[in-house]
Each structure stands twice: as C-alpha cells, then as structure tokens.
Amino acid sequence: MSRSLDDTRRHVQVLPERIGAVAGSEFPGxxxxxxxxxxxxxxxxxxxxSVQRLTxxxxxxxxxxxxxxxxxxxxxxxxAEVPTIAIEEIxxxxxxxxxxxxxxxxxxxxxxxxxxxxxxxxxxxxxxxxHETDTIVFDLSVRxxxxxxxxxxxxxxxxxxxxxxxxxxxxxxxPSGDQSKKYKGKNPKPVDKDILLCxxxxxxxxxxxxxARKGVGMDHAKFSPVATAxxxxxxxxxxxxxxxxxxxxKFKNCFPEGVVEIENDQVxxxxxxxxxxxxxxxxxxxxxxxxxxxxxxxxxxxxxxSTGQYNPEExxxxxxxxxxxxxxxxxxxxxxxxxxxxxxx
Amino acid sequence: MSDEAPQQSTSKLDNAGTLLQSVSTSMTHxxxxxxxxxxxxxxxxxFCLWQEDHTLGNALRWIIMKDPDVEFCGYTAPHPSExxxxxxxxxxxxxxxxxxxxxxxxxxxxxxxxxxxSYKHSLNNDNYIREQDVDVRAAVDETLRxxxxxxxxxxxxxxxx
Numbered sequence: 001m002s003r004s005l006d007d008t009r010r011h012v013q014v015l016p017e018r019i020g021a022v023a024g025s026e027f028p029g030x031x032x033x034x035x036x037x038x039x040x041x042x043x044x045x046x047x048x049x050s051v052q053r054l055t056x057x058x059x060x061x062x063x064x065x066x067x068x069x070x071x072x073x074x075x076x077x078x079x080a081e082v083p084t085i086a087i088e089e090i091x092x093x094x095x096x097x098x099x100x101x102x103x104x105x106x107x108x109x110x111x112x113x114x115x116x117x118x119x120x121x122x123x124x125x126x127x128x129x130x131h132e133t134d135t136i137v138f139d140l141s142v143r144x145x146x147x148x149x150x151x152x153x154x155x156x157x158x159x160x161x162x163x164x165x166x167x168x169x170x171x172x173x174x175p176s177g178d179q180s181k182k183y184k185g186k187n188p189k190p191v192d193k194d195i196l197l198c199x200x201x202x203x204x205x206x207x208x209x210x211x212a213r214k215g216v217g218m219d220h221a222k223f224s225p226v227a228t229a230x231x232x233x234x235x236x237x238x239x240x241x242x243x244x245x246x247x248x249x250k251f252k253n254c255f256p257e258g259v260v261e262i263e264n265d266q267v268x269x270x271x272x273x274x275x276x277x278x279x280x281x282x283x284x285x286x287x288x289x290x291x292x293x294x295x296x297x298x299x300x301x302x303x304x305x306s307t308g309q310y311n312p313e314e315x316x317x318x319x320x321x322x323x324x325x326x327x328x329x330x331x332x333x334x335x336x337x338x339x340x341x342x343x344x345x
Numbered sequence: 346m347s348d349e350a351p352q353q354s355t356s357k358l359d360n361a362g363t364l365l366q367s368v369s370t371s372m373t374h375x376x377x378x379x380x381x382x383x384x385x386x387x388x389x390x391x392f393c394l395w396q397e398d399h400t401l402g403n404a405l406r407w408i409i410m411k412d413p414d415v416e417f418c419g420y421t422a423p424h425p426s427e428x429x430x431x432x433x434x435x436x437x438x439x440x441x442x443x444x445x446x447x448x449x450x451x452x453x454x455x456x457x458x459x460x461x462x463s464y465k466h467s468l469n470n471d472n473y474i475r476e477q478d479v480d481v482r483a484a485v486d487e488t489l490r491x492x493x494x495x496x497x498x499x500x501x502x503x504x505x506x
Contacts, residue, residue, distance in 0.1 A: 053475075333394070
C-alpha cells in the first residue's frame, strides 16, 4: 500500500515567507537502521499511477511514489524530445501578399500537422535529399480575386473577394512514392483547418512548396507535441487545533471553493486537491498557529495537453520509450568505451 | 547519394541525435568517455555523457545516490552550448564506479518500465472522467453577447476580417 499522507517525511512545508524541507532525505545512510537503497519491489508497492481526467486534448494523472528527478525527466522529455512532424523547408514560388516571405514561412512552419510521427524517420543528415520515408510535402497555392457583380457599397471582404483569407485548410498534401498507400484513410493535414495564415487582396497570390520533416522540441518549439506538460505537488492542509465557531466562515473563505467545508460546527478539509496554496490563511493571526500548509513531495499531479499530433494519453508511454532509448544509448556507449579501453589505458 | 552524417553506434535506433550533430564540423564524439584524473581502479571517476542533459543527468544522479556503496554522486552541465553532462561517482571500499553506473542504468530502466506498466494499467482499467474539451469559441461568443457586442454569425454586417 501507499504511504500515509501524514508521514512528515513526505511533507514540503509551505511557510508564510518560505518553503521548508524541500529536498527528500531518504537516501542510504541518512536514517540509522533504515534501508533506503533502491528496491524495485518496494518501489512497485509504493507506486500509484492514476489517470484522473481525459479529454480529446488533455490528460490529467497522478504519479505517486517517485522522486522529483523522475517526474521531471518525464516532463522534460514530453516537451523537448518526443518527436513530431512540422514544416521545415519551404520553396516560395510566388508571394505577392503583404507578408514578407520569411514571416509567412515562419508562420507556416508553426502549424501543427496531423501526421503520426511514428510513420516517418528522421532524415539521415541536414543535407540529405528528401525521401518518401522522411519527408511529407504540402502545397499552398492561393490567389485572391474580385467577385463579379457585387454591389459597389459593399465593404465586407468576404463578399467582395474570393479567397481573401488564407487558412491552414488550404494546404494540400502531395503524396510521393508509396505515401498515398501508407497514409490511406489518414491523410496528412493540419490539425486545425481554420488557422489564419495571411490575408490577400485582389491580384495577390501565394504559392508555396513545403517540406515537413520529423524533429524534436529541443531543436525548435514547433516540434513540441505538447501545449503544456506540467506537474504540481498535492496540497495537504493540517488542522492543528479546532477553529472556534465564530471564525469558521472566515477560515473557509481563505481557501478556494470546495476545499474547506463546515460540518456540524466543525471545520473539515474536504478537497485539498482544489487548493491553490495561496497562503491567505497564514496572513490572519487567529489562524496562523492553528493550521499548517504542506505539499506531498512525491505526489505529482500531471497535466498534459497535446497539440494534436498524438492522442494525449499516448504522450507518457512515448516519453518513457525515449527515456529507455537514452538509457540503452549510454549502456552501449559504456560497452564501446571498455571495448577500446584496453588499448587506451 | 549525398554525404551521409557519421553514424552513431546507437543509430540503429531512429535517433534524434542525428539532428543535433554539428553541421559545420565533421567531428564525432563518443557517447560516453571518462575524464582524465580518474582513480586507476575506477573507484572514483567522472563520466562525460555526450548529448545528454538534466533529463537523464538528474534521474541518474538520484538513482546512483540510492546505492549504499556510493560515497558521492553529482552531475553538472558544464556549459549551455555544449550538449554534454559530467557525472561524478565516488565509491566506498574501492568498488568500481563503472559497475555502479551500469547497475544504476538497469535500475532506472526497471523504474521506467514499472511506471509505464502502471500508467497503462490505470488508463485501461480505472474509472476516470472522460469529457469533451471546452469549446473556447462558444465561450468567447457567449461572453461577447452578454456584454452586448456583436458576434460573427449572429446577424448580418458583422465580420472580423
């Protein structure tokens, strides 16, 4: 079973002016007579992963029983190392819009694309020629024209002109090689079709030839598969003494709705998860000795919002896969080092 | 075909590292090296892990510190424009820091595999809230209507373009 929330070793103290007991202390040799060496069996018993909420774009889950370094590794990998496909190179055949080529290309590069990143490879080097296994091509070709027979007093550009707004939905995938078979039923397209890229007036046109490649967020944020990936620690409110009846309403109002309730003239901590840990309660002298605010050091509440390339629930397993690859890479590096070490040393 | 980038030993994986290799030089780096000044029996040494950062560095540091045979472990990212970390391990009783690192890597793998299994189990079996996303456009339109502003689509003559 998991450990009690009242275990003070798990508490990060939220004090009026500072945070206390930030670092964990459960390392071998810290507590005499206690064994804190790595133990997979114990870890399995203490670990709780529980999904709380899932929507088409976000997943919220609790990760309990791991160190901050592990939770942080997951978060960092989701932001910077889970790959996605984004437009990386653009040939501008024609651009007579008021937006400069480089600005327009930058905007087009940021568009999230609905392509399974697992279906493409990284290109072997930055110089290598595009190949159907590592590149997806889009064309964006739009021309604005005046609509015939519109009333002279009309001011609305939508009624006056054809294609005065260029949207991401106008980007056309042009399959090469086996791609049309490979992506049958799930054609590459932008995640959202209604992102405004540029505005045109009669006679102006845009003609772009775009190359989408696989990349990672550490190279450019457009490759990041998450809009947000963050965690917070579970708040834990401890009542040291009962709150006198005349102050109960004020006490309740120190917290967000639903955190504290009054039941049978007693103050009850109902849902600490909803607390923002604003420390408002510590500002009042009548409460400051009666309550202590804490967070649980190993209880992480993750919130991950996908930008659409992955389903949100897939991001954590993908991040773990990448972390395992990193571990393998270091192991192979060690093997290689000691295979040659005989000659070096 | 055109010039291929020097392949890393791990490039049988579909490896993001190829993207980040320096374009201007053909210099390749070993994934792992041991910095000069290590003990001859490897009981204390500093490893240099190329193309790693705090993601793996801090997790490794934590799990190595969980080993009772370790006297000291710490890591640093020496310079932000060099994609590498230095990982220092000192052992008690002349034990090998290399073995310790190998053991830590395998423990870390167990840890992440456990988390992965546990997460997938929860995803498939738990009873959690499933709902639709907030329709931001509808919410904005509603606020505009309440404040008495015209909303696109409600009536003629209003257009945001």
